[in-house]
Amino acid sequence: MKRLVEALSGLVALTGLPYLIYLGVYYLRQPSGTPADTWPEEPSVSIVLPTYNEATIVESKLEELVSLDYPMEKVEIVVVDSSDDGTAELVDTFFAGRLEPSLTLIREDERRGLAMALNEAYAAASNEVVIKTDCDSRLASDAVRKAVANLADPDVAGVTGRNADVIGDSEVEQGYRDIQTMIQVLESHIDSTLIFHGPFSAFEREAIVPIDEDSIADDTELALKIRRNGDRVVFDPDIHYREAAHSAFGKRREQKDRRAMGLLRLLWRQRDALGRHGAYGRVVLPFNWWFMMVSPWLVATGITVATIGSLAVLGPLGLATPAGVLGFTALGSRDALGPLQPFYSLFDTQLSLLRASVSLVRARGDDAESHDGTWEPDRELREVLQ
Template sequence: MVTAIPLTVYFIYIIAALTSKSKTPIPLENYPLISIVIPAYNEESSIADRLNNLADIYPKDKMEIIVSNDGSEDKTAEVARKAIDNNYLQGKVITYPRSGVNKAINRGINESSNDIVVITGADGLFDEKTIPDLLSVLLSSPDIGAVSGDLIPIAKGESVFSNSEAAYRSIYGKICTWESKVHSTYCFNGPVVAFKKEASSILNTRRGADDASMALSVIKKGYRCQYVPSAKFYEYVPDKFYEQRRQKIRRSTRLLEATFFNRDVLSASCGKFKTIVFPLRILMFFVVPTMFFLSIILWTAVLALINPLYGLGLIALIILIVISGSLKPNILSSFIIYQAYLFLGLFNMLRDVHIWEPTERVKI
C-alpha cells in the first residue's frame, strides 16, 4: 500500500500527460483594455527590461501598468518610473512598506482601472504571443475566469538542479492542460496569469501562493481556470543548489498552503474539479511525498534483512538516478528531487514564509 499509492497517482498523471493535447488559441480580432500588475521588491536590475519588454508586445494605448513596489530598499521605484516614461506607457508606481507579494498584488489590483488584469513578475520576459494567447482563451467563454501560461526556465549553467527544472516543466504543463480539459487547474505559474476582475477575490496576505490561491478563489466562485501552453514566460532559474533549494521549498510551501487553506473548495459547486482534479492534487502534494520516502525506508530495511548489500544497492541506485539528472534532464531524477521539495515544504508550513528574499537576478 505504501508503494502502491505513489505509483497509482503518478501512473494516472503520466497517462493524462501523454494523452493531453492543447488547442491553438484563436487570434484576437481586437485587443481589449488590460491592466498589468507587477509586484516588485528590490528589482532595480530587472524592472526596466521587463517594462521595455511589455511595451514591445502589446498596444500601449490598450495597456495600463501598475508596479506595486513592496518596500524596495534599492532604486526599483525610480527605475520603474523612468522606464514607464521612456516607453510612453500609461501607468504608475505605488510604494508601500514591505508586506509580501500577495498584499502587493492586492494593492495593484485595487489601483487597476480595467476589467481584465494580468499579473506578471519583474524579472522575466514575455514573447509577442503571450498576452494575446492568454486573453484569447480568457475571453473565449463567459465561464472562464482566469488563465495561466507556461513557464520556460532559463539557466546560466547546467546542474542536476537546473536540469531537474527543465524535466519537471516538460510534463508539468501537460498535466495542467489535462486538468483544464477535465474542468480547471489551479497550478498556475504566477508570472503569467490573467483574470477577469468579476471572477477574482482578495488574496490571503499571509498564507498560500498568490497564483494558486487566485485560481482556487475563481473556481469557488463558479468559474473555470485554464492553462494556455502557448503563452510563454521566460524566467531565470538558479543553477546552484542553495539558491534553487531555497526557491523551490518556498514555492512548495506556498502551494501546499494554498491547497490546505482552500480545501473548502470540496464543498463548492465545481463539478469534476472537486471530484477528480483537487483530490488527485491533495494526494500528489500531501500523501505521495510521505509515502515515497517511507517506501524507500521500508524497502531498504527489507532488502537489508535479506542481504545488507541489497539495501545499500537500493540507496546507491536512487543516488545514481538523482545524479544522472546532471548529465541529461530526465523525469526520474526530477521526480525524486521534487518529492524532497514537497516533503520539506510540509514541514515548512509551520513557518511564516509570506515574506522572502528574491533569488539572484540574471538578464535573459
C-alpha cells in the same frame, strides 16, 4: 523478508496507481493545443508588476513590456514597489515623457509582503483584463494576445502559461515543467487547472477577489478562489514565458521548498473545496492532493522499506540502496541522468513537498501561518537576466 518485499511492492503500486490512471485518461482524452479563440477587438489590459530591489533588471523588464505585441494605448502598467535600492526612481525615469502605455506607480513605505502588495495593485488596476508578471521572468511577445483570447470564453476568467524555455538551462526544472504541462493541459480540458504561475497569469478584473494577506501561493490562490466562485481557470501551453531556475540540489531547495510550502498550506486552507465545484473538486483537486500531500510520504516510506530490506538480507552491502538514491540525486542535480532526467525532476519535486510537509507537521502549521510572504531575491538567478 517476504513481508518487506510485499510491503515495498504494495507501496510502489499504491504510489504509482494514480499516475497510471492519469496517463490512461490522458491517452483517452488526447488533449492538445490552445483552448482559445480570438477576440474581434482587444480589451484594455493592466499589467501588474510587483518589485522589490530590482534595480539591476527592472529596466529590461519594462523594455519587454512596452514591446509586447499589443496596442500600447490599451495598456496600463501598474508597478507596486517597496524597494530601497532606487527601483521606483528607475521606473519613473523609464516612463518620463512616454504617453503610452500609462503608468500607475504605487510606492510602499515598508515591505509588507507580496500578497498585500498584489491586493493593492489589483485594486488600482483599472482595465478589463489584469495580468500579473514577475520582474525576473521574460514573456513571449504574443503572450497578452493569447491570454485575452482565452478570456474571450465566457466561462473562463483566468489563464496561465508555460515556462517554455528555462533560463539558465536547468534540465531539472525543464523536465518538471514538461511533465507539469501534461498535467495542466488535461486538467484544463477536464475542468480547470490548479497551479497558476507567477511569471504570467491573467484574470478578468471583475473576477478578482482579495487573497490572504500572508499568502505564499498568491497566483494559485486567486485562481482557486475564482474557480470556487463559478468561473473556469485554465492553462494554455501556447502562452510562453521564460523563468530562471537552478539545477544544483542545494540551490533549488529555497526556491522549490518555498513554493511547496505555499501550495500545501493553500490546499489545506481550501480543503472544503474537495468534492465540490464539478470535476475540479472531484478530479483535479484530489489528484493534486495525492501528488502533493500523500505521494511524497509514500516515496519516503518506500525508500526506507527498501533500505531496511536490503540491510536485512545483505548486511552492510545493503547500504547500496541509500547510496544508489544519493547517486541518483547527485547525478540528477547535475543534469547528468540522460533519459532518466525527467524521473529525477519528479523526485526533486516530491522531496520539496516532503520537506514542506515535515515543516508543517513539526510546527503544527505555526511557521507557515506566521510567514509574512517576504523573501530575499535570488541574486544569482537575476544575474542571468542582466
